[in-house]
Amino acid sequence: MKLYVRQSGQHGNGVFAADSIREGEPIIVFSGPVLHRSEVDFNGYHLQIGQTLYLGPSGVVDDYINHSCQPNSGFRDGLTLFALRDIATHEELTWDYSTAIDEEDFSGFPCACGAPDCRGLVRSFRHLPADVQLRLRPLLLPYLRDLYFPR
Numbered sequence: 001m002k003l004y005v006r007q008s009g010q011h012g013n014g015v016f017a018a019d020s021i022r023e024g025e026p027i028i029v030f031s032g033p034v035l036h037r038s039e040v041d042f043n044g045y046h047l048q049i050g051q052t053l054y055l056g057p058s059g060v061v062d063d064y065i066n067h068s069c070q071p072n073s074g075f076r077d078g079l080t081l082f083a084l085r086d087i088a089t090h091e092e093l094t095w096d097y098s099t100a101i102d103e104e105d106f107s108g109f110p111c112a113c114g115a116p117d118c119r120g121l122v123r124s125f126r127h128l129p130a131d132v133q134l135r136l137r138p139l140l141l142p143y144l145r146d147l148y149f150p151r
């Protein structure tokens with residue numbers, strides 16, 4: 001899968017598809033050093049993967065994929081990002097950050113995704129309305145699914 005990083009219309013850098021990607025295809029596995037919350041540089045790239053666990057920067061493209069409230073990619077059951085629909089060549093990849101973030105003290109940041117149903121603010125999963133939480137259920141990282149939708 002060929003991906004590239006360039007300036008995004010949305011926010012700083014973004015990640016783009018160098019080739020078309022079909023719905024359901026795996027796109028990239030997120031990686032990086034596993035860090036405890038106390039070790040995370042919150043000014044730099046980080047991805048929450050557990051109640052107190054994070055991935056630090058991998059140094060590759062997964063660090064630069066932007067958020068969208070109506071994303072074309074998402075997680076299913078781990079740290080592999082899948083295409084949620086067909087993605088065209090040179091289209092920007094996006095996923096919904098609220099399917100990973102669940103910090104009590106995260107006040108959120110303004111969203112610039114431009115989706116018609118944009119939530120306006122990127123927030124922790126716990127702070128989303130119940131109907132949005134239910135809609136995001138299939139895309140949650142495993143730790144959040146276990147926490148909010150135990151089997």
Ligand SMILES: [Zn+2]
Pocket residue numbers: 068069070111112113114115117118119120121
């Ligand atoms: Zn948005």
